[in-house]
Amino acid sequence: MSYTDFVDKSHTPSNDELVALFYVEPVEGISLEEAAGRVASESSNGTWTEVVTMSDRIRKLSAKAYEFNGFWVKIAYPLELFELGSMPQVWSSIAGNIFGMKALKNLRLEDIYWPPDMVRSFPGPGKGIKGVREILKVEKRPILATVPKPKVGMTTEEHVKAAYEIWVGGVDLLKDDENLTSQSFNRFEERVKESLKMRDKAEKETGERKSYLVNVTAPFYEMKERAEMVADLGGEFIMIDILTTGWSSLQAMREVAEDLGLAIHAHRAFHAAFTRNRKHGVSMKVVAESARLVGVDTIHVGTVVGKLVSPLEEVTALADVLRKDKIDEDWERKVLPKNWMGKKQTLPVSSGGLHPGLVPDVLRILGTEIMIQAGGGVLGHPKGPREGAAAMRQALYAAMNGIPLEEYAKDHKELRAALEHWGYMKPV
Amino acid sequence: MSYTDFVDKSHTPSNDELVALFYVEPVEGISLEEAAGRVASESSNGTWTEVVTMSDRIRKLSAKAYEFNGFWVKIAYPLELFELGSMPQVWSSIAGNIFGMKALKNLRLEDIYWPPDMVRSFPGPGKGIKGVREILKVEKRPILATVPKPKVGMTTEEHVKAAYEIWVGGVDLLKDDENLTSQSFNRFEERVKESLKMRDKAEKETGERKSYLVNVTAPFYEMKERAEMVADLGGEFIMIDILTTGWSSLQAMREVAEDLGLAIHAHRAFHAAFTRNRKHGVSMKVVAESARLVGVDTIHVGTVVGKLVSPLEEVTALADVLRKDKIDEDWERKVLPKNWMGKKQTLPVSSGGLHPGLVPDVLRILGTEIMIQAGGGVLGHPKGPREGAAAMRQALYAAMNGIPLEEYAKDHKELRAALEHWGYMKPV
Numbered sequence: 116m117s118y119t120d121f122v123d124k125s126h127t128p129s130n131d132e133l134v135a136l137f138y139v140e141p142v143e144g145i146s147l148e149e150a151a152g153r154v155a156s157e158s159s160n161g162t163w164t165e166v167v168t169m170s171d172r173i174r175k176l177s178a179k180a181y182e183f184n185g186f187w188v189k190i191a192y193p194l195e196l197f198e199l200g201s202m203p204q205v206w207s208s209i210a211g212n213i214f215g216m217k218a219l220k221n222l223r224l225e226d227i228y229w230p231p232d233m234v235r236s237f238p239g240p241g242k243g244i245k246g247v248r249e250i251l252k253v254e255k256r257p258i259l260a261t262v263p264k265p266k267v268g269m270t271t272e273e274h275v276k277a278a279y280e281i282w283v284g285g286v287d288l289l290k291d292d293e294n295l296t297s298q299s300f301n302r303f304e305e306r307v308k309e310s311l312k313m314r315d316k317a318e319k320e321t322g323e324r325k326s327y328l329v330n331v332t333a334p335f336y337e338m339k340e341r342a343e344m345v346a347d348l349g350g351e352f353i354m355i356d357i358l359t360t361g362w363s364s365l366q367a368m369r370e371v372a373e374d375l376g377l378a379i380h381a382h383r384a385f386h387a388a389f390t391r392n393r394k395h396g397v398s399m400k401v402v403a404e405s406a407r408l409v410g411v412d413t414i415h416v417g418t419v420v421g422k423l424v425s426p427l428e429e430v431t432a433l434a435d436v437l438r439k440d441k442i443d444e445d446w447e448r449k450v451l452p453k454n455w456m457g458k459k460q461t462l463p464v465s466s467g468g469l470h471p472g473l474v475p476d477v478l479r480i481l482g483t484e485i486m487i488q489a490g491g492g493v494l495g496h497p498k499g500p501r502e503g504a505a506a507m508r509q510a511l512y513a514a515m516n517g518i519p520l521e522e523y524a525k526d527h528k529e530l531r532a533a534l535e536h537w538g539y540m541k542p543v
Numbered sequence: 544m545s546y547t548d549f550v551d552k553s554h555t556p557s558n559d560e561l562v563a564l565f566y567v568e569p570v571e572g573i574s575l576e577e578a579a580g581r582v583a584s585e586s587s588n589g590t591w592t593e594v595v596t597m598s599d600r601i602r603k604l605s606a607k608a609y610e611f612n613g614f615w616v617k618i619a620y621p622l623e624l625f626e627l628g629s630m631p632q633v634w635s636s637i638a639g640n641i642f643g644m645k646a647l648k649n650l651r652l653e654d655i656y657w658p659p660d661m662v663r664s665f666p667g668p669g670k671g672i673k674g675v676r677e678i679l680k681v682e683k684r685p686i687l688a689t690v691p692k693p694k695v696g697m698t699t700e701e702h703v704k705a706a707y708e709i710w711v712g713g714v715d716l717l718k719d720d721e722n723l724t725s726q727s728f729n730r731f732e733e734r735v736k737e738s739l740k741m742r743d744k745a746e747k748e749t750g751e752r753k754s755y756l757v758n759v760t761a762p763f764y765e766m767k768e769r770a771e772m773v774a775d776l777g778g779e780f781i782m783i784d785i786l787t788t789g790w791s792s793l794q795a796m797r798e799v800a801e802d803l804g805l806a807i808h809a810h811r812a813f814h815a816a817f818t819r820n821r822k823h824g825v826s827m828k829v830v831a832e833s834a835r836l837v838g839v840d841t842i843h844v845g846t847v848v849g850k851l852v853s854p855l856e857e858v859t860a861l862a863d864v865l866r867k868d869k870i871d872e873d874w875e876r877k878v879l880p881k882n883w884m885g886k887k888q889t890l891p892v893s894s895g896g897l898h899p900g901l902v903p904d905v906l907r908i909l910g911t912e913i914m915i916q917a918g919g920g921v922l923g924h925p926k927g928p929r930e931g932a933a934a935m936r937q938a939l940y941a942a943m944n945g946i947p948l949e950e951y952a953k954d955h956k957e958l959r960a961a962l963e964h965w966g967y968m969k970p971v
Contacts, residue, residue: 145971158722160693163850163896163970164923168705173696176728196695198724203760206787207812208722212895215815215851217971265588267624268601277596294586294636296626300604332631334794335763359634361789366762384635387643388824389817396816396824422591423643467640468591495592542591543573543645 116161116169116177118152126181128191134228135209136451138394139188140221151180151188153218158209159196187225187449199236202362202409210397221394224401228451229408235456237408238369242378243459244438244484247412250351250378251287252324256515257483258462259287259507260328262490263500266292271301275309277500281493282317282325284504289314290488291330293356293384303341311348328354328380335364339371346375354380357406357414369410380464381411391424400450403433406461413462413486420476422468422542427480430465434481437461462486468542470495471510471520471533478514487511497536498529506533544589544597544605546580554609556619562656563637564879566822567616568649579608579616581646586637587624615653615877627664630790630837638825649822652829656879657836663884665836666797670806671887672866672912675840678779678806679715680752684943685911686890687715687935688756690918691928694720699729703737705928709921710745710753712932712957717742718916719758721784721812731769739776756782756808763792767799774803782808785834785842797838808892809839819852828878831861834889841890841914848904850896850970855908858893862909865889890914896970898923899938899948899961906942915939925964926957934961 128134135158141150156162159178176196182189198204210224242250251258263269263277278289289310297303307329314325331341331353338360342353353372357365365381372379389396399416406414416433417425432448438460442453463485465477470492477487489507496503509530513523524531556562563586569578584590587606604624610617626632638652670678679686691697691705706717717738725731735757742753759769759781766788770781781800785793793809800807817824827844834842844861845853860876866888870881891913893905898920905915917935924931937958941951952959 142971160696162692162694162919162923164898164919164965166692166919166922167927168691168697168701168922169693170701173693176696195727196722198726198761201724201761201765203762203784203787203789204722204724207724207760207784207810210816211721211784211787211812212815212851214813214819215853215895217850217852263596264590264594265597265601266590268588268604269596273596273598293639294624294632296629296632296635298626299623332635333626333629333791334631335791336795336798337629338791356631356635356639359631359639359789360791361631361787361793363761363763363766363788363792364795365789367764367792370764382635384639385642387640388638391642392820392823395820422645423640424645425643467643470592491590491592491594494594494596495590496595499595537592543570 116165116174118149118156121152121155121161121177121180122148123179123181126179126191128181131194131230131232132191133194133197133230133233134451135190135192136225136449137188137190138186138221138223138225140186140219140394142218142220145218147183147186150218153216154213154222155180155190157216158211158213159192194230194232197233199233202366202405206362214396223395224397225449226398226400226451227404229404231454231456234408234454234458238410239408239458240410240412240461241373242412244462247378247462250324250326253287255483256511258486259285259511260290260486260488261286261493261504262290262292262488264490264494266490267295267298269301271305271309274301274306275313277494278310279313279317280500281504282314283320284501285508286493286504288326288328290328291354293382296330296332304344307345307348307350311350326351328352330354332356332360335367338364338368342368342371342375342377346377352378352380354382356384357381357411358383358385362405362409366409378412379410381406381414383415387424399429400432400436404436407437407458411461413464415466416463418465418467418469418477419480420473420541430480434463437463438484464488470537471506471530472537472539474510475514475520483515496533498532502529502532505529544593544602546577546584549580549583549589549605549608550576551607551609554607554619556609559622559658559660560619561622561625561658561661562879563618563620564653564877565616565618566614566649566651566653568614568647568822570646570648573646575611575614578646581644582641582650583608583618585644586639586641587620622658622660625661627661630794630833634790642824651823652825653877654826654828654879655832657832659882659884662836662882662886666838667836667886668838668840668889669801670840672890675806675890678752678754681715683911684939686914687713687939688718688914688916689714689921689932690718690720690916692918692922694918695723695726697729699733699737702729702734703741705922706738707741707745708928709932710742711749712929713936714921714932716754716756718756719782721810724758724760732772735773735776735778739778754779756780758782760784760788763795766792766796770796770799770803770805774805780806780808782810784812785809785839786811786813790833790837794837806840809834809842811843815852827857828860828864832864835865835886839889841892843894844891846893846895846897846905847908848901848969858908862891865891866912892916898965899934899958900965900967902938903942903948911943925960930957930960933957
């Protein structure tokens with residue numbers, strides 16, 4: 116088989132084939148068609164030379180590059196190539212060796228159409244947006260979360276004190292940051308125990324539900340034990356750095372969480388190592404879709420306006436693939452058709468450099484079915500964490516009700532202080 | 544704290560600090576020092592704004608950008624920032640959010656100096672090069688492995704037939720490819736059972752030890768079961784796509800493998816999505832070092848001369864960090880000092896577009912303490928897989944003994960046929 120055997124412009128994929136949209140940039144001297152054929156070959160059943168073991172039956176399993184549009188190429192994969200229900204296998208197939216091929220200058224996996232049998236083979240979120248709202252008894256407004264900053268270094272006592280302040284100030288969810296797990300200054304078990312005790316106190320004082328996104332990121336057995344500890348101590352959420360732990364343990368943790376009745380918050384630390392370059396790697400859409408299938412309940416999608424790179428069309432596309440059940444192809448944002456077949460929704464989390472002044476922007480871009488997470492934007496409030504939390508809730512209320520922040524700030528001193536401190540500054 | 548608090552050119556890191564070498568390219572309008580300070584801040588305990596919860600004690604945990612050399616910056620991290628023995632936590636810290644910062648155009652984590660306490664907190668390989676050689680009773684020459692191609696699509700019967708041919712032809716190790724796990728055409732249990740039966744037959748006929756790198760890549764619980772099946776059926780190796788499964792389950796599988804007496808072969812599918820761009824992402828060195836610490840016995844490092852991108856200085860650096868116990872700083876290849884404190888060696892695997900004509904090159908570059916893996920270069924032999932395997936062994940023998948291939952081919956017809964077919968062609 117030569118590479119041209121993996122190109123077929125007359126191919127019309129059936130509903131059952133997986134389709135991947137790639138940006139394919141060949142090296143000099145190789146045509147786009149040949150490069151695309153090589154990608155289809157290496158990611159299915161071809162190799163660099165003819166082999167005597169090839170047969171007509173096996174040839175039917177070949178992937179086909181079938182649609183070309185500038186450097187954009189769609190490749191269709193027969194479903195038989197995949198092991199259903201195994202996210203690592205899907206990624207090893209269509210996001211595996213191909214990024215290293217000498218024939219290519221750049222290659223990016225931009226989006227995937229997931230065929231129905233594959234969608235069915237994954238559980239999707241256990242709680243979903245509805246379940247998360249039920250836990251917190253927050254019906255309409257965005258959920259508000261805060262990481263106590265400095266994100267590492269506080270003692271358990273300092274951490275719990277900050278937690279109390281932000282909870283009573285108005286935050287729904289205390290959150291650990293991606294690199295806080297169980298270090299000597301703030302051990303896991305003690306932190307969870309003391310924080311959840313404080314949570315009970317904050318709930319009593321405010322009459323609101325409060326909870327805690329506990330970072331259980333660790334080698335699998337340890338991660339499982341930590342999740343059990345969270346459940347035993349009365350927690351409702353675990354948080355996992357899904358990309359530095361990986362798909363294999365995330366799938367197992369989805370089962371663990373189901374057994375324990377916990378929701379899963381997904382942090383995406385590491386993603387920009389392979390999602391940021393628009394011409395190479397894998398898009399954040401593919402990460403988000405994989406995460407929804409495996410079954411995380413909430414996941415970071417960016418802010419557009421915050422400190423981390425997250426372009427508008429990417430953030431809105433992420434919100435769509437996480438929240439909608441069906442999507443038509445959207446060439447503008449490079450979204451392939453989706454049909455999640457009733458899988459629960461994953462709540463998009465907007466985070467990274469947010470403060471009250473940016474809240475109206477975030478709601479305008481993402482709507483209200485979101486979690487807003489602000490760390491520095493709460494802990495950095497000039498009057499302190501409790502006032503920082505209150506200012507965020509006030510900004511949320513104003514934005515939800517179409518009241519300009521300046522106006523609402525007139526008789527809300529915490530918001531006023533936040534606006535005087537940060538204004539509408541977009542952090543770099 | 545401002546970003547400049549995370550820059551200290553007078554800092555001399557102690558032996559106990561973790562040092563990361565970054566390529567830091569700021570966006571316009573931001574100085575290199577500021578950009579480096581922001582990286583140190585975001586990857587330790589800073590954020591984008593001042594927070595009232597900061598204290599002198601916490602400030603002592605800050606990372607420090609301390610050495611600048613062009614765009615290259617060394618950052619020192621106090622050991623207390625990390626959870627010992629947790630690879631996901633290390634990656635979430637120093638390879639987490641930082642790649643997405645708006646202040647940077649590009650950022651690459653190029654190498655790590657791992658402090659002794661952190662090295663001690665990981666087990667390293669269970670078998671190591673010595674153990675792998677003992678399993679196969681191959682003392683000096685490179686180990687020879689082959690993936691039957693087409694890599695997916697063969698039935699179990701076809702797979703086992705190919706396995707027999709390559710084993711009796713002279714290959715030591717049958718290997719699954721990264722995307723062959725348990726698909727409908729070739730189910731896992733049946734494949735392992737039949738292959739290992741055939742292995743016994745091949746051993747009897749050749750008088751040589753033969754084994755099988757069985758791809759157990761899957762969600763964790765399934766992966767564990769598959770490893771147990773391999774051990775029950777008399778296998779000695781499991782293979783894991785370590786990056787699409789992830790560090791968390793790999794660490795757990797290291798324990799599983801220890802209990803079962805199995806060696807771990809690491810496939811690096813997906814790495815080039817984040818290692819290929821020399822200015823952004825994470826280097827393959829960091830992947831290889833992390834894998835050695837966690838404890839894989841063999842791992843792919845590239846070929847220099849094959850079908851996948853793998854530059855000479857990278858491949859030799861990988862071989863060094865996997866095989867040596869101590870390394871001095873090598874600025875040419877951007878290797879920070881290493882001291883693995885007696886951890887076992889990981890065997891570098893050279894693979895991807897290899898055939899007999901390229902064997903002398905690979906040995907010249909990497910020496911003989913390697914595994915050579917050829918799929919197409921065995922199955923694509925014009926006379927068939929058995930002859931393909933024989934040709935590879937002949938090429939190995941000739942290269943080990945300094946005999947030019949053309950000369951050795953005169954009275955070795957399998958090698959002669961391979962050279963007539965492929966010559967010394969370097970595949971693109």
